[in-house]
Amino acid sequence: MKTHLHQFAAVAATVAGLATASSALAAEPIHICTFPGSPSAALDKVVAQEAFKTAGIAATFVADGIPGGDDDDGVSLKALRRTLGHGCDVLAGFPRSSVADAASGAMRFSRGYLRTDYVSVEASTKTHEGAGPDVVAATYGSPSQLIAVQEQHVRFDLENTPDLTIQAVASGRATRAIVWYPAVVAYQQAHEGQQFDVRKTRSPYSNWQLSFAFSQDAKALQKKVDRALGAMVADGRLDTLTHAWALPASIQAAQAAQAAPARFAYMDGPVAAASRGMLRDAAYSARNAGHIVKISDAAAPAAGAPSFDNAQIAHGKSLYGSNCAKCHGANMQGITAPALSGPAFAPASGSHLTIGGIYTYMSTNMPADRPGKLKDDEYADIMAYLLSANGYGPGKAKMTADSARGSTTLLNAGPLGVAHAAK
Numbered sequence: 001m002k003t004h005l006h007q008f009a010a011v012a013a014t015v016a017g018l019a020t021a022s023s024a025l026a027a028e029p030i031h032i033c034t035f036p037g038s039p040s041a042a043l044d045k046v047v048a049q050e051a052f053k054t055a056g057i058a059a060t061f062v063a064d065g066i067p068g069g070d071d072d073d074g075v076s077l078k079a080l081r082r083t084l085g086h087g088c089d090v091l092a093g094f095p096r097s098s099v100a101d102a103a104s105g106a107m108r109f110s111r112g113y114l115r116t117d118y119v120s121v122e123a124s125t126k127t128h129e130g131a132g133p134d135v136v137a138a139t140y141g142s143p144s145q146l147i148a149v150q151e152q153h154v155r156f157d158l159e160n161t162p163d164l165t166i167q168a169v170a171s172g173r174a175t176r177a178i179v180w181y182p183a184v185v186a187y188q189q190a191h192e193g194q195q196f197d198v199r200k201t202r203s204p205y206s207n208w209q210l211s212f213a214f215s216q217d218a219k220a221l222q223k224k225v226d227r228a229l230g231a232m233v234a235d236g237r238l239d240t241l242t243h244a245w246a247l248p249a250s251i252q253a254a255q256a257a258q259a260a261p262a263r264f265a266y267m268d269g270p271v272a273a274a275s276r277g278m279l280r281d282a283a284y285s286a287r288n289a290g291h292i293v294k295i296s297d298a299a300a301p302a303a304g305a306p307s308f309d310n311a312q313i314a315h316g317k318s319l320y321g322s323n324c325a326k327c328h329g330a331n332m333q334g335i336t337a338p339a340l341s342g343p344a345f346a347p348a349s350g351s352h353l354t355i356g357g358i359y360t361y362m363s364t365n366m367p368a369d370r371p372g373k374l375k376d377d378e379y380a381d382i383m384a385y386l387l388s389a390n391g392y393g394p395g396k397a398k399m400t401a402d403s404a405r406g407s408t409t410l411l412n413a414g415p416l417g418v419a420h421a422a423k
Contacts, residue, residue: 029058030221033088036064039162039186040116040210043245044093047113048212050241055228057221062087090221094213097143097205108222111229112209114242117200118147119251121184122176123169124195137168137177140365144178146338147203149361150353163187170194180208185245200251204344305355306403307395308384316385319378323367332389337368346390346413355407359383363401376401 032048034041045061052059064087095116096109137157138148144165148156157174159165162183168174170191178201188194200206214222232238239246246252321330327337339345345353363379365371374382380399388394391413 029060031062031087031089032059032092033062033090034092038093038182039180040093040114040182040245043114043182043242044210047210047238047241048090048092050232050237051113051212051225051228054231055224057224059090089214089218090225091213094211095208096211097208108214108216108218110212110214110222110225112211113229113238114210114245115247115252116180116182116208116210116245117247117251118144118178118203118206118208119181119184119247120176120199120201121166121169121179122197122199123172124197135174137165137174137179139165139179142180143205143208144180145361145365146205147201148178149357150203166196169196181247182245198248198251205338304407305387305392305409306399306407307397308380308387308392308399309396310394312381312384312399313388313394315378316381316383316388319374319382320385323374324382327368332386340386341389343413346411348413351410351412353411355383355387355409355411356405358386358411359401359404359407363405380404 030052032045032052034044034048038044048059048061094109096112134154135157136148136151136154137159138145139162140158140160142162144162145156145158148154157168159168162179163186165177165179166184166187169177170187181198184196184198188196212222212225214225229238232241320328320332324340327335328340329335332341333339359379362383363372363374363376367373377400380401380403383404384394384399390411
């Protein structure tokens with residue numbers, strides 16, 4: 001199956017053509033699709049069956065409603081527009097992230113039925129022969145890689161799929177892994193007796209929930225499903241169905257101790273445009289998978305943000321428009337990939353991302369269709385434009401690939417960005 005966990009979430013920004021569900025309450029059964037290859041597919045089906053039964057809505061599951069990709073970037077956007085409008089009324093197991101929400105009203109979402117974060121996984125036996133203490137496995141082109149790149153002084157073992165990412169820890173090739181928690185549950189179910197130590201990760205890209213997705217004009221259907229989910233919460237059925245997939249108690253306790261998480265606007269909120277990397281095709285990602293990549297081991301780390309000039313900003317803006325804007329947005333606001341400006345990306349303080357880490361990730365993994373296709377000085381110019389967009393002012397010296405890659409400065413919004421945010 002060509003579609004995997006890290007290949008499906010960007011469908012959020014492309015399924016405006018979902019079948020109209022205004023006939024949802026009629027005699028014709030509602031067609032429910034789950035994401036093929038998703039570790040949570042079995043759970044999604046069980047929850048959907050109970051929710052639609054509770055709502056009194058006839059429903060049937062469509063085995064091949066979501067097509068495989070026909071290009072190297074996973075599920076083809078053209079294929080989704082062409083086929084989803086005819087095969088699916090509801091998408092079960094739709095992953096939502098408050099950080100990845102985009103400003104579109106193309107879809108409606110139910111309330112979340114399960115919190116499914118990205119977690120840090122380590123073998124409970126603590127045997128990792130052949131791996132140094134700094135090797136972290138991550139799934140290529142997925143949020144797990146975005147999360148891992150925020151860590152300092154580590155090396156990556158990039159894998160094709162979440163299953164292989166977990167296997168890297170189980171086999172001892174990696175010390176630990178950053179992975180979607182449902183993938184951990186599915187792996188343990190398939191490997192009886194395999195246990196892991198699971199810990200919370202600290203990243204804005206970690207927090208996800210599963211929900212049902214509907215077309216924008218399916219308000220009546222959405223409300224019925226929401227009421228059904230509410231009833232299932234009240235009488236404990238939802239907890240019973242999802243118990244085996246729930247995050248460990250230690251992580252739930254840590255979440256409860258924190259401030260309230262960002263609100264998911266389930267009823268009328270924007271469409272979730274999750275990381276484009278979650279739609280990465282395994283055959284495509286194989287060209288970079290399985291490699292160990294150092295991200296913050298430069299010979300001479302730069303002090304402070306690297307300098308860049310106005311010419312680089314202008315050229316970087318042009319390069320960004322032709323190579324990055326289709327996924328990250330013309331104004332870096334995020335579309336089918338995360339925003340590259342604003343407090344979620346460059347907070348006023350307390351960032352976990354270094355400038356060098358971002359540059360290294362960008363220059364080795366972007367653009368998504370042809371990673372590493374640009375020249376070093378072109379990546380440096382794009383980085384100059386990115387820094388400028390986040391409040392960093394230009395200087396007289398040009399930014400080089402080495403100065404960008406070697407910067408250990410945390411990406412907090414520059415003075416201009418702080419001033420803008422205060423307005």
